[in-house]
Amino acid sequence: MSLLQINEVTHSYGSRTVFNWKDRSKNILSDISLSIEEGTCLGLLGSSGAGKSTLGRVILGLERPQYGQVLFQGHDIYTADKQIRQKIRRDLQAVFQDSYSSVNPRMTAERIIAEPLENYEKLTVAEQKRTVIELLERVGLSEADLKKYPNQFSGGQLQRINIARAISLKPKLIVLDESVSSLDMVTQTLILELLKELKANFGLSYLFITHDIKAAYTISDRLGVLEKGKLVELYDEKKQFFTSEHPVVNELRDSMLAEHPRFRSVRRA
Template identity: 80%
Template sequence: MSLLQVNEVCHSYNSKKVFKWKEPSKKVLNNITFAIEEGTCLGLIGTSGAGKSTLGKVILGIQRPQQGQILFQGHDIYQADKSIQRKIRRDLQVVFQDSYSSVNPRMTAELIISEPLENYEKLTMAEQKSKVIYLLERVGLSEKDLKKYPHQFSGGQLQRINIARAIALKPKLIVLDESVSSLDMVTQSLILDLLNELKEDFGLSYLFITHDIKAAFTISDKLGVLEKGELVEFYDEKDGFFSSKHAVVKRMRESILGEHPRFRSLSTKENNV
């Protein structure tokens, strides 16, 4: 049984009426089907407007799809009873793109990371503080950061705090929704390295939603390409992205800046065709 199974998901935004005219409903997801196995990362690549954010919300239980089914550990997340839904909320976490809007600006790092622990764990104050310190250190920060507020951190540091909060309950799956796209290249690389380490150490699975092909290739085991609400390509081996003849994928490859030899050789080859 797959950890996450997305079955034939379709979704449209409702039509709007402007004066006497009624705009047609906009289909944003069309028959999306894929699975994520335990201990793996699926990179989901798509340009702006491809439907990535909507799909992320559907998987997280935020946006109910008009058709289709989301199974997490064998349970339909929209049909499960309250006890199962609580377990799903524990085992399915998220890290969003905007690290600052993802936290309460009036809460310290300690309180931000403690939030899920207070909701799900029965720890003493000392046990909880000890665990928060461990989580801070695990993501590259330290005990001295406990009492700092969000505005006292850089974007990369605050994203580390969001990651610490996400792993606090040792979830099964983390949805990473453009989680490094707002960071500079050096910080991106460091955060991706951290995510890879945590995946191995905690046995995590990821859904890595992004428009950044290089970032997806760095962290993912498998790749999917989303275009205009459709999953146009899916690769069990991520190298399949580089041999695909699909027009959308070829355009994506052509947009890659060739710092890495893999991408340089690809660009040269395609430019000579």
Template identity: 75%
Template sequence: MSLLQVKQVSLSFNSKKLFKGKDLSKKVLNDISFAIEEGTCLGLIGTSGAGKSTLGKVILGIQRPQQGQVLFQGYDIYNADKATQQKIRRDLQVVFQDSYSAVNPRMTAERIISEPLENYEKLTITEQRKRIIELLERVGLSEKDLKKYPHQFSGGQLQRINIARAVALKPKLIVLDESVSSLDMVTQSLILELLNELKDDFGLSYLFITHDIKAAFLISDTLGVLEKGELIELYDSKDQFFSSKHPIVKRLRDSILAEHPRFRTLTTKANWVNTNRLSKQL
């Protein structure tokens, strides 16, 4: 049984009717189906407005779909009993794009990371503090950061705190919603490296939602492409992404620029070569 199963999920948002009897509802997700196996990462690639973040909300139990099912560890997250829902909330965590808006600016790093521990663990003050220090160190920070507030951290450091909070309960699956897109390229690489290490150390699974193909390639085991609310392609390996003849996928491939401006070109063929080389290195 797959850890996460998304089955024929569809979602529409209703708009105000300009004319009587005219349906202006907008379909955001259309018949989405895929699965994530335990210990793996699915990279979900799509441009802005493709429906990626909305799909993330559906999986997290924030936005109920009109049709379809989301099964986590075999349980329908929208029809589970209270005890099962509590277990799902413990085992299903999220890291959002904006590290600053994801935390309370009046809370210290210690308090931010302690939230899930206080909700689900019965630890003494000493045990909890020790666990938080271990988590800080595991994400590349230290005990001296315990009493700092969000404004005292860089964006990358604060995202490490969000990651520490997300892994505090050793969940089964973490939804990473554009979690590195607001960071500079060097920080992105360091955070992706950290996420890969944590995935191996804790046996985590990820849904990595992104518009950045290179980031997806660095962390993902399988790939999916979302376009206008439809999952147009799903790949069991990264190589399949480069052999796809789908016009939207080809356009995504052609949009990748070389790392150094010197090697950038407007010629799509050159971009394809640079990207293909990257895939061979990964």
């Protein structure tokens, strides 16, 4: 059984004019089916507006699709009972693109990371503080950062805090929605290495949503390509992305800045 199984998911939003709602709606996702196995990362590529973030919200239980199923550990996240939904919320976490809007600016790093622990764990004050310190150190920060506020961190440091919060409950799957795209290249590389290390150490699974081919290739085991709400390609081996002749994949490859020889070799004249 797959950790995550998406079956024929279709989702749409109503379309309207200035004066009234139209009867027709626009499909944002059309008949999406894919799976993620435990301990693996699926990179989901696509241009802006392809439906990647909407799919992420559907998987996280934030937007119920009109049709189809989202099964997590065999349970439909939209029809499961309260007890199962609570377990799903614990095992399914997210890290979003904007590290600053993802946190409460009035909370210290300690409180941000401790929030899920307070909701799901029964720890003493001392145990909780020790756990938060361990999480900070795990993501490359230190005890000295406990009492700092979000505006005292760089974007990369704050994203590390978001990652620490996401892994605090030892989840099964983390949805990473453009989680490194706003970072400079050096910080992006460090965050990707951190995510790979955490995946190896904790057996985490990721859905890595991005428009960045190099970032996706770095961290993913498999790759999928979304275009206009449709899953146009899904590769069990990520190297297949560079031999595909699908026109959408060709456009993605041609838009890539080929800095590494591996990527330059697939560019067309």
